[in-house]
Amino acid sequence: MSTIDHHHRRVSRGFTLLALAAVLAVTAAALSRCRPVGDSVAGVDLTTANPKLNHRSDCVRQCNKDFNQAHTEEVERHAAALQDCAGDADCIAAENRFHQDQQHRLVKAMQNCKSSCYNEGGGGGGH
Numbered sequence: 001m002s003t004i005d006h007h008h009r010r011v012s013r014g015f016t017l018l019a020l021a022a023v024l025a026v027t028a029a030a031l032s033r034c035r036p037v038g039d040s041v042a043g044v045d046l047t048t049a050n051p052k053l054n055h056r057s058d059c060v061r062q063c064n065k066d067f068n069q070a071h072t073e074e075v076e077r078h079a080a081a082l083q084d085c086a087g088d089a090d091c092i093a094a095e096n097r098f099h100q101d102q103q104h105r106l107v108k109a110m111q112n113c114k115s116s117c118y119n120e121g122g123g124g125g126g127h
Helices: 003-032 051-084 089-118
Strands: none
Touching: 051 089
């Protein structure tokens, strides 16, 4: 193999890598100009066309609101109960177990609430 062929391959490979880098840079620049769109894509508002979607999202929002309120109340109750334990290790351990059980109960209630937001029709399949 001659020196010229070897040099030509090195230049060709370098040019290929440079071209690839340029294409990646242009692609990155083009994609960085993309903006997120709202719910109304192409002029179609999906929530207006499907009132069940509005009801479901309102229902889920209410489940979240109820959970957050109950969680805040439980955290406050737990803090007060720990103070009432006055450093008693058995009392603190029992309260921590109770608090953990309450947290699980609240999460389960929220999951059931959200599940009910999607199971309103009783399985009629649109009938």
